[in-house]
Amino acid sequence: MGLRRVGTLLGEAALVVFLVSMVLGQVLGQPVLLGFVTSGSMEPTIETGEGFVAIPAEIAGPVEEGDVVVFRAEEIQGGGLTTHRVVEETERGYVTRGDANPFTDQDGGEPPVSEAQVVAVAWQPGGAVVTIPGVGAAVTASQDAFGSVQRQLAGLFGTRSLLGTQGVAYLLLSLSVAGYLLDLYLDGERGRTRETERDTGVSLHLVVVVFSAAIVLSATAAMTVPAGPQTFDIVSAETDSPGPRVIEQGTNDSVPYTTANGGFVPVVRYVEPVSDGVDVEPREVVVGPRSSVNGTLTLSAPPETGYYQHHVVEHRYLLVLPQSTIRSLYLIHPWLPVVVIDALLGGSFYAVGVAVGNSGRVRTRTRDGPSRFDRLRTWLR
Structure with a gap:
């Protein structure tokens, strides 16, 4: 495998991680692997719209003074997720402040932040927050796109169950199943009219992995x-x-x-x-x-x-x-039951998908013999 191929695979993997992080963050309503700020309260540490690596609180361990945390505020800008630095720890909770702010959040009326309110901790190797430009715009665009699709489908089917974060889970599950069945059908149709010995096309394993990831995202959201x-x-x-x-x-x-x-x-x-x-x-x-x-x-x-x-x-x-x-x-x-249940559901879907496909590639042209669609129908009988 050449260096160019390795670089391409690493780039694709990074893109998948980025997209999955954005979608999962949208589903859970909190940052997962990637967070971003929408104001200048953390400048110059984190500029407006810049992203950062967000470690879930359950994994990050105890919060310490100096950590930049994401917490569910009650008063700041009407409540919601806020990214500020912990400047003091008291018996009633953490005292927080934006790096660009002259006073603490608690001076402005925010109650001390409890451990339960902290949802993520920014990764700070060597004491400096690692920032990623452009994440805010990408996440906002994905949220707008999901919201638009949800509203249109909710109006089409006349149900509110497709709205909100739970609706995102339903959409991911539906799209994964529909997309996989459509791929099987189209590949079966192509197999009746075309033949080739070349092993070209998209990896079947990659396709099944994508759909398995959608199943995992849906289960995690639920x-x-x-x-x-x-x-x-x-x-x-x-x-x-x-x-x-x-x-x-x-x-x-x-x-x-x-x-x-x-x-x-x-x-x-x-x-x-x-x-x-x-x-x-x-x-x-x-x-x-x-x-x-x-x-x-x-x-x-x-x-x-x-x-x-x-x-x-x-x-x-x-x-x-x-x-x-x-x-x-x-x-x-x-979090261990979530991991095991996700592995069970995602792994089962992957195993069934590979067994049904019985091939290493999803070809744009297939060789003679029964297609995967035909094999699926035979297997179902």
Whole structure:
């Protein structure tokens, strides 16, 4: 294999990683491998529109002072994902500030950032953030394209299920299956009229890998989009006064905690408190397709009066493995069941695709003999 071929393969691999990162980030609503900033608050470290390597918080480990983090803000620009630097760590959370800002976010009214709010940490080898120009424009363009397609399809089919991040998962799954079946059909038609001994065309393995990646993205979205950290605001008051979550100091209050599953595959849900004064029962529950299960959320008010936040993290997994197996994987690391389930689904699709194709290339012209489409029909019989 020549150097030019190696360079081409590396370029293609980098492009695939970039595109998958953008799509997965769109599906999950948070940066995956690549993030970007939309304002100048982090200049000159990160210019407006520049991207950076975003390491998921679950992998990055404990946040330290000086780290540039992506967190779910509550007050900054109306709330949403914000990329700023941690300048101090306190008992109530992290103090953050944009490198170009003269004051901290907390001076401007943002509550201290809790561990549960941090979704990613910027890669800083040697203490400097690695930046990538142009990522912001590319991601914004992909988001606009997905949004436009979703709105048109939702209007065509008269359903809102194709909107939002869950709709992206449905689109990816539908396109992967439809594209693969169409390729089989067209290749079968070509095989009836053309013949050649040349092994040209696109690698069948590459085609199946692309479709398997779409399956993995869809499964990941189904498990992670409805889950994640949740924040519950309370007011610890001298008396149990009327108002949303106003609790008498030193006491607790219980409210319903509903877990809904809008998909067609049952899921197992786990809830883990990540701050004091909050608990959910049951912490593990199976939710059937298109159904919901009620639990109990207990919120405790500290002895001191004031405004407080309690946090829990919810994890969901498609019940395609025995529940006991998922539980064992979850106890090792919450992301391990996602990896194993993705590998099972993506690997199974890849194995079936290669077995049905029974060829190393997807040819523009095929040799004599039964086509893959004919073999698929024979196999289905």
